[in-house]
Amino acid sequence: MKQLIVSCESSTIQAALLEGRKLVEYDAQHPIDTQRAGSIYLGRVVNVLPGMQAAFVDIGLTKNAFLYIDDVLPVHIQKQPKTKPPIGDLLTPGQKVLVQVVKDPEGSKGARITTHFSIPGRWLVYMPGAGYTAVSRKIEADEEKARLKAAADSLRSGEEGLILRTVSEGRSEEELRRDLLDLREIWALVEQRAASAAAPSCVYQDLELLPRLARDVITDDVLEIRVNDAAVCDGLRGLLKQRSPELAARVQLDDGAEPLFERFGITEELARSMRRKVWLPSGGYLVIDPTEALTVIDVNTGRYTGTSSLEQTVFRTNLEAAAEIPRLLRLRNLRGIIIVDFIDMELPSHRERVLETMTEAVKKDRSKTVLLGWTKLGLLEITRKRK
Incomplete structure (x- = not known):
């Protein structure tokens, strides 16, 4: 059973998606937030870098955005030239260009942009x-x-x-x-x-939280939707009535005295799941380290000592990690390249079972997640699409 819990406190709207009462997705909209990814800008080319086949474009943010040649060529592969032309043949400094942000600015890097609009x-x-x-x-x-x-x-x-x-x-x-x-x-x-x-200048901004929930999150299998604010409740119902009237009836105003996130255990679970060290049910734990290039997840047995053999102890810990990691990828919105360092397993059947468990779990993710398989060092390579 899926439940969507929408909590409104002090001009901030928070939304939590539960599957079987387990927190799997979280989103929030604060008064000062401005989402970039998905928005479309009319930018101006600042400089062209022939050696990188790329250009930097001013779209009005603090840092110039990065535009690679593959994002300038036609999106349909049959319309692309057999040999990529120099970037200088396509873009010149001072030129206006309509672009869409595909990756928000992060760390020392500016936004990644494209002319392949979606x-x-x-x-x-x-x-x-x-x-x-x-x-x-x-x-x-x-x-x-x-x-x-x-x-x-x-x-x-x-x-x-x-x-x-x-x-x-x-x-x-x-x-x-x-x-x-x-x-x-x-x-x-x-x-x-x-x-x-x-x-x-910005010519199109992707939807705010409520329209995004109505468009992307609230599907036929979301059986319960609770909102603790009357105006937000009416707004969400109105959005759903336009396209899915049967779902609008599931939106219920919750006027309980206890805060919604506290009653459903969301606040506590959110805090636990966002830490660098996340404990598993048996006593093992994960260590999650995001970097600019990739995210590394390390699996450890921790306090779990098992009962029969080292291989079984390791196997159970890895199975729990394989079920938990896809949930954390969704909840924390980890994306790009992800490397998981499972504990070494001797039996090939155990490695296959761990991979099968993760394969089933990632099917629930709305973002495209690909398990590339094991490396020679026994690491599991994953890619998750940015959204």
Whole structure:
């Protein structure tokens, strides 16, 4: 059972998604927050670096954004030249360029940007100029994939590109059409603003927390939605009624005296899960160290000494870690390259079981997570898409 708990305190909105009463996702919107990823800017090229095949673009942030040549060439591989041209043939200093942020500024690095635009809707992702249709890999039935692709192909026009999101499974062509019309209106507004805007300026900002919840988080399997603020409750119901009236009825105003996050144990669990050292049920623990290049997760037996053999002790600890790590990736929104140093196992069957456990667990993640397998040193390589 999935539950969504929305707590409103002092102009801050917090949202927690529970699966089987276990915290798996968390998001918050503070009054001073400004989300960058997903937003579209009219920028100005500051300088071009031929040796890096990249350019720095001023989009109005403290640090200039980074634009690589692959993000300037056409998104469709069939339209790309066989040999990449020099970046100087595509961009010149002072040139205006419309770009979308794909990675927020982090540490000493500026934002990563692209000209391959994508605007997510309820059922679709709209990609102007992409020229192809794709279906989420998480939709497993071949017949449903073919139906959705055929529907999208009949709806898209010209060089439009569409991705059928996982939640589009079972949706009618009419529902997809309405979603596409909304997304076309958004893109038309982006082009209109960009035509008259001065560079640098933001011409489109991705949705705030409540619309994102309605679009991305609240699906048919979210059976309970509790909100402790009447205005926010009405706003969320209104957003859901536009596309999923049956889900709007699940939004309930909670007027209990005890804070929602305290009653559901979210505050305590959030604090525990965000520490560098996270304990496992048996007494083992994880150490999580994010760096600019990648995130390293180390698995340790800790206080757990087992009862039969060292191999069984190690195997049980690793199994618990394999179930817990995918949850922490979602909750902490860890992304990019992730390396897990499991405790060494002697039996190949144990390594296979650990990998199977993680493979099943990452299927619940809305962000694309790929398990690349074991290295020669026994490390597990993972990549998780930035969102």
